[in-house]
Amino acid sequence: MFQVGDWVVDPHGSIGYIEQIHGFQVRVKLVRNKFGKKTNQINHYYINELSPTPVEASEKTQILSIVDIALDTNDRDWFFELTERMGTE
Template structure:
């Protein structure tokens, strides 16, 4: 199940275009390898009525969004808000631990 040199897996962030033309950004909730389909939770879209919904998509309709390293406090705070909005407790705890480590490091330098 290759998609632009990336293997899709549950939890991956994706961007795609629905057959009706709407752009979507979300994350994979379920994959069906045999039928080449997935179910994605839509976090944002140019069609606001589908935000927050889970939609079935074909693998060929989506592209995996590459992960980028978080470099500053503002990025982590934004991701914490996103983790809260998506209800991802594990990610929230991971991000808050990273933010606390950054704060401790900054206090140690003073």
């Protein structure tokens, strides 16, 4: 099941992370819309409407996209993990 901080994809294809969980409802801060453009939106969903975000990327282009999300959310540890990983692929 999901936890606070997990990255998810909403039913429309937008990417964000879970800020709060209240029973079967979750509050998600969206950082990218379905077109890949930056957004700063808060939405509420039922937990079964969300899918986990595939963060395991093997190609550099996919990793670069994820690095953008890490930068947008000021997640320093994740940024360093991803950039280190790019050097090994």
